[in-house]
Amino acid sequence: MGPTGLIPLGGVLQSMAAWAETTWLHYFATNYKWVWATMETLHFLGMGLLIGTVGVLDLRLIGVAKGLPVESTQQLVPWGIAGFILNTLTGIVFLAGAPYQYLYNFAFQMKVIFMVAAGINVALFYRAGTWPRARRVGAGESVHWAAWLAGAVSLFLWIGVMYWGRMLTFFRPPFVVPPK
Amino acid sequence: MPFLASLEHSAFGTWVREAPTIWAYPTVLFLHTVGLAFLVGINVAIDLRILGVASSMPLAPMKKLFPWMWAGFWVNAASGVALLIADATTKLANPVFAVKMVFIALGVVNMAVWKKQLFRDPNELERVPASPRAKRVAIVSLVLWAGATTAGRLMGYLGPVSGLD
Secondary structure, rough: OOOOEEOOHHHHHHHHHHOOOHHHHHHHHHHHHHHHHHHHHHHHHHHHHHHHHHHHHHHOOOOOOOOOOOOHHHHHHHHHHHHHHHHHHHHHHHHHHHHHHHHHOOOHHHHHHHHHHHHHHHHHHOOOOOHHHHHHOOEEEEHHHHHHHHHHHHHHHHHHHHHHHHHHHHHOOOOOOOOO | OOOHHHHHOOOOOOOOOHHOOOOOOOHHHHHHHHHHHHHHHHEEEEEEEEOOOOOOOOOOOHHHHHHHHHHHHHHHHHHHHHHHOHHHHOOOOOHHHHHHHHHHHHHHHHHHHHHHHOOOOOHOOOOOOOOOHHHHHHHHHHHHHHHHHHHHHHOOOOOOOOOOO
């Protein structure tokens, strides 16, 4: 792993970063002291909302609070999606504000990989026949192995997303001047 | 404040702050984040349910989620003490830290006493719409945990800041 993470300096990524620094969003994110603090706060609130709601479904799948019929926990998911959207939007502000800090950061690259993996896990859960079977599981019953696995993988990946998010500042590429 | 300075410069405080290993400051900070997600996140899920979201989901079985919230709390109490020792002179001089502690103390009392009490009365608990008492517990919980999270973030920006996150 080099100083720019998994990706060598240059090419498409570098032109994207250079372009990001010309946008109004970059100006907005870096020229007002309160913007970064507000976005970080919203990012943490969105994180709590996402992990709390999706986490209840995941925990139910792995056998915690089995008194909850599986299908009923699904109603919390739109709130998890709301948290995800909030964090995507605030994340875009960070990205526009300090593109080199993120794009060439090994931890950021891992964070994106974990989020993509979480997306694939969700797609498989709903599209590959796991959910139609799991949703019929009532209070006190256990889900089948595939649904258990989907829940365990989801918990692992989202905790991983938080891990890599926290590691960002410790993997900052050497040529990046810290923001603030 | 020589006591705080000695805490900060103790072997443990120095290790947390300065050890050039991923297992020191980065890992403590990560644990503090995961603990937050479970403590605040599950509280929020229960609060939303009380306030009418996911109304087909029975509330009583969510009692089994309390140990997960407590686990989050204790992980954060321990990691928080480590982060505090590593930066004692700055954090204890920051009024935002005091505000955060007040939010957490009230949040924990609300959870351990009032929310717990709701779960002891299944008849009141499953009322739709929720009883005024249940709604009060949920709204107070949302405000306090959002306040604690916000104050925690803003400690890095307001008041004395050492540069440690």
